[in-house]
Amino acid sequence: MSDLLTIPLCNSSEISDPGSRGFEIKHGRRTLSLFVVHRDGIFSAFINRCPHTGVNLEWQQDRFLDADDCYIQCATHDALFETGSGLCIAGPCVGQSLQALAIEIIDGVIHVDPARA
Numbered sequence: 001m002s003d004l005l006t007i008p009l010c011n012s013s014e015i016s017d018p019g020s021r022g023f024e025i026k027h028g029r030r031t032l033s034l035f036v037v038h039r040d041g042i043f044s045a046f047i048n049r050c051p052h053t054g055v056n057l058e059w060q061q062d063r064f065l066d067a068d069d070c071y072i073q074c075a076t077h078d079a080l081f082e083t084g085s086g087l088c089i090a091g092p093c094v095g096q097s098l099q100a101l102a103i104e105i106i107d108g109v110i111h112v113d114p115a116r117a
Contacts, residue, residue: 006104006111009036013108017041018069018083021062022048027114034101035064036110037072039083045101045112046086050074052093072098 007025015021015038022035033048033056048056052074058064059075066073071089072081079091086098102113 005115006106006113008106009110009112011108012038012043012105012110015043015110018065019062020058020064020072022058022064023112025112025114032114034112034114035062036103036112037064037083039065039069042084043103043105043110044084044086045103045110046072047099047101049099050076050079050093051088051096051098052077052079052091057098 009023015036018039020035020037025032034045035048036043036045050057053076055076057074064072072083077092079088079093081088081098086100088094088096104111
């Protein structure tokens with residue numbers, strides 16, 4: 001991934017393991033809502049939109065994981081998604097996936113490429 005096309009989000013140390021954090025970024029003429037999950041040393045980024053209803057996923061600010069910090073959980077209807085792939089494994093949208101974003105860590109900073117979803 002070329003860092004010329006990426007947008008820096010935060011230092012990787014700012015998201016605990018396990019943990020998550022939401023972001024609003026400008027992409028062209030629109031604002032994009034996304035979030036990053038950090039679990040078992042792996043960072044993943046997704047568009048903040050449930051594939052079932054299109055609503056934002058978080059329970060409260062920066063809270064995208066379930067009570068056990070094992071899965072991404074939709075606050076609206078409790079669907080559970082794998083933290084690495086975004087695949088829904090429980091709930092009304094089983095088999096569907098969150099829209100993943102390409103990310104890269106450059107010098108300890110998480111960068112996202114919104115054009116490479």
